[in-house]
Amino acid sequence: MNLTLKIWRQPDASSAGAMHTYQLADVSPDMSFLEMLDVLNEQLNEQGEEPIAFDSDCREGICGMCGLMINGDAHGPEVTTTCQLHMRSFKNGETITVEPWRSDAFPVIKDLVVDRSAFDRIIQQGGYISVNTGSAPEAHSVPVPRDDALRAFNVATCIGCGACVAACPNGSASLFMGAKITHLGELPQGQPERDSRVVNMVAQHDHEGFGGCTNIGACTAACPKEIPLDVISQLNKDLRTSIKHGH
Amino acid sequence: MPDTVSAAEASVSGSLDGDYDDAAGYYTPGAPLVDTKAPDAPIAERWQTRKFEARLVNPANRRKLSIIIVGTGLAGASAAATLGEAGYRVKSFCYQDSPRRAHSIAAQGGINAAKNYKEDGDSVHRLFYDTVKGGDYRSRESNVYRLAEVSTNIIDQCVAQGVPFAREYGGLLDNRSFGGVQVSRTFYARGQTGQQLLIGAYQALERQVAAGTVETYTRHEMLELITVDDGTGQERARGIVARDMVTGEVQTHVADVVVLASGGYGNVFYLSTNAMGCNVTAAWRAHRKGAYMANPCYTQIHPTCIPVSGSHQSKLTLMSESLRNDGRIWVPKNQADCDKDPRDIPEEDRDYYLERIYPSFGNLVPRDIASRAAKNVCDEGRGVGPEVDGVRRGVYLDFSAAIERLGEKGITEKYDNLFDMYERITGENPFEVPMRIYPAVHYVMGGLWVDYDLQSTIPGLFVTGEANFSDHGANRLGASALMQGLADGYFVLPHTIRDYLADGPFEEITEDHPAVVEARESVKARIDHFLSVNGTRSVDSYHRELGNIMWEYCGMERTETGLKKAIDLIRSLKDDFYRNVKVLGGAETLNQSLEKAGRVADFFELGELMCIDALNRRESCGGHFRGESQTEDGEALRHDDEFAYVAAWEWAGEDSIPVLHKEDLTYTAIEMKQRSYK
Numbered sequence: 001m002n003l004t005l006k007i008w009r010q011p012d013a014s015s016a017g018a019m020h021t022y023q024l025a026d027v028s029p030d031m032s033f034l035e036m037l038d039v040l041n042e043q044l045n046e047q048g049e050e051p052i053a054f055d056s057d058c059r060e061g062i063c064g065m066c067g068l069m070i071n072g073d074a075h076g077p078e079v080t081t082t083c084q085l086h087m088r089s090f091k092n093g094e095t096i097t098v099e100p101w102r103s104d105a106f107p108v109i110k111d112l113v114v115d116r117s118a119f120d121r122i123i124q125q126g127g128y129i130s131v132n133t134g135s136a137p138e139a140h141s142v143p144v145p146r147d148d149a150l151r152a153f154n155v156a157t158c159i160g161c162g163a164c165v166a167a168c169p170n171g172s173a174s175l176f177m178g179a180k181i182t183h184l185g186e187l188p189q190g191q192p193e194r195d196s197r198v199v200n201m202v203a204q205h206d207h208e209g210f211g212g213c214t215n216i217g218a219c220t221a222a223c224p225k226e227i228p229l230d231v232i233s234q235l236n237k238d239l240r241t242s243i244k245h246g247h
Numbered sequence: 248m249p250d251t252v253s254a255a256e257a258s259v260s261g262s263l264d265g266d267y268d269d270a271a272g273y274y275t276p277g278a279p280l281v282d283t284k285a286p287d288a289p290i291a292e293r294w295q296t297r298k299f300e301a302r303l304v305n306p307a308n309r310r311k312l313s314i315i316i317v318g319t320g321l322a323g324a325s326a327a328a329t330l331g332e333a334g335y336r337v338k339s340f341c342y343q344d345s346p347r348r349a350h351s352i353a354a355q356g357g358i359n360a361a362k363n364y365k366e367d368g369d370s371v372h373r374l375f376y377d378t379v380k381g382g383d384y385r386s387r388e389s390n391v392y393r394l395a396e397v398s399t400n401i402i403d404q405c406v407a408q409g410v411p412f413a414r415e416y417g418g419l420l421d422n423r424s425f426g427g428v429q430v431s432r433t434f435y436a437r438g439q440t441g442q443q444l445l446i447g448a449y450q451a452l453e454r455q456v457a458a459g460t461v462e463t464y465t466r467h468e469m470l471e472l473i474t475v476d477d478g479t480g481q482e483r484a485r486g487i488v489a490r491d492m493v494t495g496e497v498q499t500h501v502a503d504v505v506v507l508a509s510g511g512y513g514n515v516f517y518l519s520t521n522a523m524g525c526n527v528t529a530a531w532r533a534h535r536k537g538a539y540m541a542n543p544c545y546t547q548i549h550p551t552c553i554p555v556s557g558s559h560q561s562k563l564t565l566m567s568e569s570l571r572n573d574g575r576i577w578v579p580k581n582q583a584d585c586d587k588d589p590r591d592i593p594e595e596d597r598d599y600y601l602e603r604i605y606p607s608f609g610n611l612v613p614r615d616i617a618s619r620a621a622k623n624v625c626d627e628g629r630g631v632g633p634e635v636d637g638v639r640r641g642v643y644l645d646f647s648a649a650i651e652r653l654g655e656k657g658i659t660e661k662y663d664n665l666f667d668m669y670e671r672i673t674g675e676n677p678f679e680v681p682m683r684i685y686p687a688v689h690y691v692m693g694g695l696w697v698d699y700d701l702q703s704t705i706p707g708l709f710v711t712g713e714a715n716f717s718d719h720g721a722n723r724l725g726a727s728a729l730m731q732g733l734a735d736g737y738f739v740l741p742h743t744i745r746d747y748l749a750d751g752p753f754e755e756i757t758e759d760h761p762a763v764v765e766a767r768e769s770v771k772a773r774i775d776h777f778l779s780v781n782g783t784r785s786v787d788s789y790h791r792e793l794g795n796i797m798w799e800y801c802g803m804e805r806t807e808t809g810l811k812k813a814i815d816l817i818r819s820l821k822d823d824f825y826r827n828v829k830v831l832g833g834a835e836t837l838n839q840s841l842e843k844a845g846r847v848a849d850f851f852e853l854g855e856l857m858c859i860d861a862l863n864r865r866e867s868c869g870g871h872f873r874g875e876s877q878t879e880d881g882e883a884l885r886h887d888d889e890f891a892y893v894a895a896w897e898w899a900g901e902d903s904i905p906v907l908h909k910e911d912l913t914y915t916a917i918e919m920k921q922r923s924y925k
Contacts, residue, residue: 128450143418153411184568
């Protein structure tokens, strides 16, 4: 395939960026989207132009490090991560626009690389169960109903990639936050800190500059792990409960 | 500190004379090496004894002590969280944008623990026995026994953190069997166990960040180890030089002790199941500063990965080995059929080669045998799938009989998302056409040498997880990597490190200490060199070429001739790299080509040492198969009389050959046996 690529280039956080246009020939449909960018980068290097910076690590859809807006869609046209998107999803002769995640809370570092450390700071404010190493009871001392464990697992699969934020017109991270609150809230071990967890995480979320949720659902549509929208309902429910409890 | 004498005083251990030492001339024999830390007690009492003997540090003093931890995978994140909870001042470094990205996250299968919840005969001793045997009797029994012993605590810890393991209807934890053992001791969270365990450790780590005991440095890469003479002539690890990958700033960080939890070096092969960023630099820089590198040639090849689809390939994806339970592996009998639609090839023209060569085990032969057989049929020109560099490297894994037997629904229930994953990557529907598979480099058993305390040959430098060598011998059993990473980080290191820290805090080291300045300047000089060569070839092209050499000559089968050829090829490729690499962009910005250049430079040196190690070990064991050492029917042949030792290599300088120190392996609690699949 032959492609025209329009790619956002920005030297660093404080400089202005612009779209650059590149031509790429002989793209194999079996390439992943990032392998296509690797090939483009080899070509640029050859021509003496600095390669395009983009994030990726595991390239098997689980670490959450990659993430690009492709033709305006977070992670592109399929329900998957950018690293698991393959060029067979595109047509010969197509023009593809590639941008970094769009969100004020994810400032651009360079080209297509953004700073998602806000997610770590949200987790720091309560996205855990406090248990010091060595102080855990025997694993079978607290049975967990199979369905609860399954529900917890299904939302614990969030990879923290930020597609939900990038896809949301409000730039909200409610899906990311709701997934963690639901995961820990489904389990008996998560109960003691349930009220403080949601209050503190939401406060940090707002402090980071993420927007509020207005139930548009773009987040869940873009989520490569198909985290359901109802984790946000759970988040709101937990928030109301904590207020009732005097938080 | 291990007991060593100078190389000059030492004699070669073992009874191999020069005529049989394939590596003669490639290394200097050094003094034997001994682990002095494991207590002289019955094996079941060693760990309890060591924990009691290791000196304590009172809570008020812990606040004065600082620890650097490089890497945030299972071994690094669990150690950082635990040591932070204990009250030490911890600095945690990772090259990714968040600690949660570390490649432990990609582990699929599960984590072993000797809980014996199934009452099927499991015990600490049996897990110990299986692990030593699976490692082909090339691991240190003290360390492995301890691993089995603490395994049960890991499960308790993870459950309390909220790790959503699979459960049965009664609400108790479920187990499955794994990796050919006969008991069910593997705990799992669907096919994403590594992810769930790592998120648990990451959350514990971030909790300590909030508590102020841990500082995280994301997008930072360790480029040098700082060692300082403690005044007695003894060099101790006292810090690291790290590059802030966003600003390019070269920083020095000093501490009382340094822990490397930096993972494995499988990316020396370029194509592997590792993440793109996995590298050996942290470990290799420590090696050059005096930490011995043990058994670097032990690499595990996984037989069921998705084949390479073209020269653009950047990584390989593993699929659970359980697929071999239902799939039949074959290639066409005739080369002429290799580009045909497999469904048009009649039964009589197919070669179910594993069933033909190994009638009793068939498609379920051990990993190493399945991998080598696939390589052989492809070398004969009977591989299938796309031609890459003139060879088709793939074999069919055919489910048609199983689909007929179980139905599509039955297969989906059994193999979860594997069929979807295969289709996403290859664009082929495995319910309609046979899957294509090929072996790929997966895990490395070799790593920095450590004693029972997990301390390297540099005092004050501890090494945990895949980065060390001690637990898996020559071959790692399934579901054991996660167990080792968490055992080291949660339950072992926090006890052994306090014995070292009881002598601290050590002398204050400033930014302008000569050793610190020297380390920082050497890093800057390397960076400047890469940026100033301005040659004609990209870093990736060199990396790919190195990977091809390693795969060809130090991959699934190694021979004396091939290894010697590889060493020459690597040396000349490395010379060309330093003269002709092209790295664009600047030093004071995010520069991914520059990052890769430093990593590939270290891979050249590691690759050469792997070949020398493989050359020295003229036996086949676990992940190391020497063509010269096999039984009549092609099985691996060990030589316990000559090679029951750990090969620990000492860096002797840029222009010298490495020094080999041998740690003899003795087993008091287990009998050495030749593996057999009859």
